[in-house]
Amino acid sequence: MSSSQRQLFGTDGIRGVAGDFPLTRESVFIIGRALGHNLRKSATTELAVRVVIGQDTRESSAWIADRLALGLASQGVEVHSAGVLTTPGVAYLARTRGYSAGIVISASHNPWMDNGIKVFCHDGYKFPDERELEVEQEIFTLLQDKRPEPQVNPVPAPSLPGEESLRREYIDWLAASVSTDLRKLNVLVDCANGAAGAEAPELFRKLGIPATFLHASPNGKNINDACGALHADAIGRALVERKSEKLDLGVTFDGDADRALFCDADGRGVNGDAVLLLAARDMQAQGKLANATVVATTMSNMGLEIALKRSGIRMLRANVGDKYVLEEMQKTGATLGGEQSGHILFRDGDATTGDGLATALRVMDVLVRSGKPLAELIGDLKVFPQIIKNVRVREKTPFTQVPQIAQAIQEAERSLDGNGRVVVRYSGTEALARVMVEAESEDKMKTLVESIAGAIQTTLGV
DSSP states (O other), X not given: OOGGGOSSEEBTEEEEETTSTTSSHHHHHHHHHHHHHHHHHHOSSSSOOEEEEEEOSOTTHHHHHHHHHHHHHTTTOEEEEEEEOOHHHHHHHHHHTTOSEEEEXXXXXXXXXXXXXXXXXXXXXXXXXXXXXXXXXXXXXXXXXXXXOOOOSSOOOOSSSOOHHHHHHHHHHHHXXXXXXXXXXXEEEEOTTSTHHHHHHHHHHHHTOOEEEESOOOOSSOTTSSOSGGGTHHHHHHHHHTGGGOXXXXXXXXXXXXXXXXXXXXXXXXXXXXXXXXXXXXXXXXXXXXXXXXXXXXXXXXXXXXXXXXXXXXXXXXXXSHHHHHHHHHHHTOSEEXXXXXXXXXXXXXXXXXXXXXXXXXXXXXXXXXXXXXXXXXXXXXXXXXXXXXEEBSOOOOXXXXXXXXXXXXXXXXXXXXXXXXXXXXXXXXXEEEEEEEESSHHHHHHHHHHHHHHHHHXXXX
């Protein structure tokens, strides 16, 4: 079944404005019922169906988690809450503690008013598109049922503060993955007022890493607010302002900490492409880069492809979305993949999703073992000028079905003649069309972006 048939699930679960459909109190309960029924139906034994729920720091996350738990419990599902926990933390618990599923209440990098529900299978991998479609069809069936909401007894415990032992187990696992002494690094960390604020300080303390934490005081409305990976320039500015502290590295997470971006000792930004280059070379040197292959996405810069090729490493491109990167990695046997946005997947260990905290530890590990600063390790990455323009749209009509847009894209590709790239796609989580152009000439790049974005605005814009 095609993922395009799904109406509620996007590239990263269900998202929307908290309080509006599909995230009303009624619909969240129904989502829990549908998901609970799906899990019971898929169970291979008569043992209890158990799930673990984690959430970010949004004002709405607790009530959404509570209503979802109630819906799950109405189907006889046993619910455990890890409280505020990163997305990869939930994935880890799902696959290591015998849960039937792990559920995250978060809208990642979106504004605080938004929220979302994403689901991991018992093995820590995200629900496949086909299974999301099954759940979605049951949700719509239940929405049409006008009978009163069934009574649930016993009512699950409140999701906050959650079971402390679950969070601690994830932190201990991350710490145990490090065999290098990272105490010689001095690091500045931006927690985005999100889930990382619950785990990062404890993890860094456990490893003895000297670190200063910024934006680790969530109030329900300040998640991603002028901070974190969505505003990666903030960590660079803060590092420059603290030059006298002789900081080695800046790390910045998004709201649910499944991705991380960095800055070097001089405050220059380092995105996921550069992290892939750094990690690929290190893994290749250790014999851990399977098939000398890295999986990136359509958004990764041509400069990364060229730099990897110089090191004898092949780069494959998947669709945007870390679940699609992972699918390609599984197909090809690749042990490293990721996105420019900072989702990095390391398959030489046992991770099943992007993990910002694990990525930060990996980068620090490479810095310490090499004895080189971050800027030197990625110094030969020559980035092609790239621009991305977002256009808000009223509907997501395939671009090939809109002649004016299709023509603008074709003309841009002809104009570049192989010396650049054009990627036009819809956001999987918002009503946006994203236009990306890479070119050796900045003027040409801007002209082509405006041409395509203008065609989208004229035909589909709001």
